[in-house]
Amino acid sequence: MNEMKAKPRMPDEVGVPDPKPFMHPLSIKNYGTWDYHDRPRAGVLRHVAKSGDELFTVRAGTQRQMDVYTIRKLCDIGDNYADGYVRFTTRSNIEFMVADEAKVAPLIEALSSNGFPVGGTGASVSMISHTQGWLHCDIPGTDASGVVKGLMDMLHSEFIKEEMPNRVRITTSCCQINCGGQGDIAINVQYTKPPKINHDLVANVCERPAVVARCPVAAIRPAMVNGKPSLEIDEKKCVCCGACYPPCPPMQINGDDSTKIAIWVGGKHSNARSKPTFHKLVVANLPNNAPHWPEVNAIVLRIVKAYKKDAKHWERMGEWIERIGWSRFFEMTELAFTKHHIDTWTGSRKTMNQSAHVHL
């Protein structure tokens, strides 16, 4: 034991593991030679290979942050009702691959009866892509797993069905860095007040030139405060983005009431039809009322319903709005359009309507 401690183990730099040993045998056999797919029902994909082999996939939602009991329960289901091969999607859904169609129905039943909703395929609301929040992040303005649980409870019926015009990808982010990413609907922390600086700590904790350099609007400058080297903020310039907080924790950006939630719409990763887009601000200043975010959830539901009712098949959220126009979007969702919706950042002129095209 002492010998081992004296001579630490060097890592075996294996890099990215080869997935082939963990792939379904039909994936190995038909690797790169698939022919087509369809979806027999929500939550189920059928992929047919050029060899004629069929591989069925059953997709189920998870809580992403899983205890070992939950993972072992999913493994038990995978061993007893599937072929023992699983994968996870980008949005933390688990997928069970089976060769035999007869296994599909009992597998769905086993997942559903154990509390794992089957769905998330095609024109559904899939699992929310989210961040760490208060559970593990060092700079969060809100939680992630908790508020997502509340949102997915609300949207559960749209996860298990494929009744939306096209897929709906929702994201949440617990600060403005936006680790949750772009989404048809993005629910992100939006700070509303400049950071409050603890001048006693800045000199010892923060590398001041790096913090000055981090500010996107050059609102931070070195200053002596109470005889100590610190930083000061031009609060008129500050856009309250929180970029200074990670490199300098004494510049506290979060406040009980000043950390708000904003909702953005129309982000799209895919290149299908229109080019990928960023999401756009639709409402800000919503209260950070975790665990259930009732004010946020009500507006998300309103947006989802308007899209469901009015968009054409295959139109994503942003494409639908592109067609109907922003005037109609704000009207249909009963949200306010304000001067804060008008971009002022670099390149903003290109986001203006420089034509006589108007929606009246």
Next chain:
Amino acid sequence: MKDGDNVNDGDQNGVNPTPMLDQLEDGPWPSFVTGLKRLRDTEGAQYAPMMNDLLGQLNHSYETRRGYWKGGTLSVFGYGGGIIPRFSEVAGDYPASKEFHTLRIMPPAGFHYTTGLLRQLCDIWEKHGSGLIAFHGQSGDIMFQGCTSENAQIAFDELNEIGFDLGGAGPALRTAMSCVGHARCEQSCFDGVKAHRGIINKLLDEMHRPSMPYKFKFKFSGCGNDCVNAIHRADFAVIGTWRDDIKINQEKVKEHIAEKGRKYTIDTVVSMCPTRAISLHDDDTLEIDNKSCVRCMHCINVMTKALSPGDDRGASIMIGGKRSLKIGDLMGTMIKPFIKLESEEDFEALEDFAEEVMEFFADNALEHERIGECIDRIGVPAFLDALDIPADPNMVNHPTTSSYVRTDDFDEEAAKWFERKATESGMVVDS
């Protein structure tokens, strides 16, 4: 409740009350709170006290609307990054979770697992960690969440011994992501697993020993549907595509129309083509103007049986995607409209190009500057010159509209274009 209030009275058994979190156990979606409580309530488990205090701290965050984790420095022997250290700022009230670090572990490319492998991961984390694992973080890592400083090394050693390696953190090459690809998807235009493992494993030193200006991320999507969100989220996005014609099975086209209707097919396929490259004949056969097609994937998504990508497959490379910090959002910009990805030499050329781009980034980006910001600062033409990449109309939406451009070497640049076009068409060019 404000900071400083006594929040940790606990019940008689020392269980922290969690009234806010308790509200997240009802409802049809799986509850992570219920999972955390299962760990807390596992009698005799080494992680139970840690999870009790973790729940206490999390509930405290819900009440005060504040986070209580701070970073620090922690690594395993031989590596400089890959562990996200978390120390509690309220360890006085919640001592058992005072250290709650995350091990970022790279998953098998494409996120494939057997149940046996997942059970092995659970067994290791149950022994040395909290019993809480996230599949997966936004970084594409398996996040083994909740480990003491003391246990980080042994947990890593055991994971390493069954073939797993630490992922990236800090100013370094980061863990990559790839879609399901060839394993199950007919739309996949290149072997994502091969490209993913080839590049990351070649450049692995840059992941384990952070020394770049800032983070650098690769993502691999088999087609333009971009299921791993590469264009928005990756510094280097590899997106599958093809350069010959879309394959049409006219019998399946007719079956699709018979099933869905002609109007529906016109509305959802013909009218939605972004470049108006599709027409439907009166006999219900489909014609595609392949020279106008931009490989967006829409018609193939709708008519999965009738249409498929061509046979001459490869990928586009887009560089510079990132979120707001610092200059604003950037998507990846088209840098290589098409590279063939079939032979070993093709993949080696991709790996070499990835290495060249990383070297450019290391040499030219400012501290805390992503490559997209660096390119924005110097201009795309300077980036192309540095990497010796010829300009291509696919890189732009349209040529510049500004006359503020110096064109005194226009003739030389034009000569290069004509020479390249001649070479591509197989002509021998006098040197």
